Amino acid sequence: MTDPQPTHDPFDDEPWTEEVGEPPPADRRWLHLLGTAAGALVLGSVASTTVMLLAGWRYVPEREFAVSVAMEPDADTRQRDAVKRALGALPARDGIRLETREQAYQRFRERAGNDPVQLEGITADSMPESLSLTTVGRDFDCGPLPAVREMTGVNRIRVVMRPGSGRPGAELVC
Numbered sequence: 001m002t003d004p005q006p007t008h009d010p011f012d013d014e015p016w017t018e019e020v021g022e023p024p025p026a027d028r029r030w031l032h033l034l035g036t037a038a039g040a041l042v043l044g045s046v047a048s049t050t051v052m053l054l055a056g057w058r059y060v061p062e063r064e065f066a067v068s069v070a071m072e073p074d075a076d077t078r079q080r081d082a083v084k085r086a087l088g089a090l091p092a093r094d095g096i097r098l099e100t101r102e103q104a105y106q107r108f109r110e111r112a113g114n115d116p117v118q119l120e121g122i123t124a125d126s127m128p129e130s131l132s133l134t135t136v137g138r139d140f141d142c143g144p145l146p147a148v149r150e151m152t153g154v155n156r157i158r159v160v161m162r163p164g165s166g167r168p169g170a171e172l173v174c
Contacts, residue, residue: 064093064162065140065172068132069148070155075129079153084131086151089144092133101127128155142174 067090069083080098087096099107104127112118140159149157163169 060138061165061167062136062138063164063167065135065137066132066160066162067135067145068130068158068160070128070130070158072153072155073126073128075153079151080129080131083148083151083154086144086148087131087133090133090141091135091137093136094134096131096133099130099132101125101129104128104130140172140174142172145174 067087069087071080071083084096084098101124105122105124108122108127109119140161142159145157145159148154157174159172159174161170161172
């Protein structure tokens with residue numbers, strides 16, 4: 001087997017030059033540049049997503065939030081309607097519901113299990129009316145609630161993040 005030898009004669013007076021291919025046309029240079037940029041973009045996206053997932057970032061699921069506004073015992077219809085209009089600023093899933101005194105008393109009796117000690121002195125007239133709604137989202141915006149809290153006829157506001165998808169519930173302070 002013979003080694004390939006250069007075809008240039010060392011005693012020749014002409015300078016020896018290698019044949020080099022012509023540079024790619026300008027259109028192909030842009031194509032190479034665009035391909036490199038796209039590859040870098042994809043690689044960067046994959047790398048940053050991997051780092052975020054390994055660092056503990058996770059998709060935040062939507063949760064249910066129950067908002068309940070207990071009215072003062074002497075609140076009238078006008079005050080209740082004003083509170084209902086103010087609660088309209090929240091995105092209610094099923095609308096705003098009114099729980100009457102009788103419904104609140106029935107719910108209390110169910111929770112108390114008809115225990116005479118807990119039911120002693122409690123009547124339907126002693127239970128407050130309340131307005132409630134359910135909203136769904138990744139977080140809860142307390143923005144409209146301070147104005148509702150200051151309205152006449154409002155006793156207290158309670159916001160509860162309901163448990164779901166293996167996550168515990170919690171009462172929110174707004």
